[in-house]
Amino acid sequence: MAPSRQASLRRQLHALAEPSGAEAATAAFVAARLEALRPDGLLTGLGGHGVAALFDGGRPGPTVVLRAELDAVAVPESIPLRHASRTPGCSHKCGHDGHMAILLEVARRLARARPACGRVVALFQPAEETGAGAAAVAADDRFAALRPDWLFALHNLPGYDVGRVLVRPGAFAAGSAGLRVTLRGRTAHAAHPEQGRSPDRAMGELITALVTLPPRPDAGDALELVTVTHARLGDPAFGIAPGEAEILATLRADDDDALSALRKQATTAARDIARSHGLRCRLDWEEVFPVTWNDPAAAALVRRAARENGLAVARPRESAFRWSEDFGVLARLGRGALFGLGAGRRHPGLHAEDYDFNDALLPVGAALMHRLALEALQEPAGSPGGSRR
């Protein structure tokens, strides 16, 4: 059977896969498709390669932003697909190709029938995976000038029934921060390690300290997690006592205050251990994502639109998903909600090598996002509700 128009578009985007921050061809592809729809405005080069198309109802009303992501992930395509990624070591294993195809279909519907009031912005955001893209888009004056009232994004979620909508008010996805610790001593001959200063023991102590950082006394079952993701001691050799070590860890929490407390604890542990071994210590923070916080009114709109489209709605099993999403940065610009769309109970997991977006979600996702935008346009704009704590 020939793929649907949406599926064929999704597969073309899949083949184009580009890493975060380097989405030039994907952005050009999306911009060309949007331009053909004759939107009321088209912004390119937003915070890097970001693209946004405006569909204006011509009468006053809220501004609703719908977001998809342009980037692929650094996972090789290891399954035989006719639409396989043409970029070595990089493929759409997070389903952003599907999210883009969904948003292009919503744009097509809005182009055919403009909203009755207000305007809808279809935003294709760069560099989601590194956490840099949303902040760069938010910092772009042309995007800030749109002054969004409502912001929505969906993410496909393997492990849940196809088309099930997962949403909750409050913390939806964890905040996280990548910590790179470099410990520096002095190399020596491996026969005379006492003449140098190897970070070997400090490295072991720091790994243990990081993965056992004590939780806050009032943490309860709240998420606080440190995962050591990489460690390196010197370079591979038998004749040299190493003089440098590097440890990478990801810190996660479902509350922004808890995440900053965790960062402070990790910083103190690294500095104290380095000092006690007479080592120099450098700390770099990378890939920092705030908690994705869903505004209660925005989450309620997602539930309503889903029910009206005949979709089952559920709260996620976890208090907040442990993964991070930089949509949290955009959501703060107005009333925002990120929600999940079940991709199938047995569908391969996000970032797994055998993952490919489930095309069955394309019509479901497009109809839902379209409905959601129209619903939000009927709601008066107002200040975001709920506490971020």
Ligand SMILES: [Zn+2]
């Ligand atoms: Zn993703």
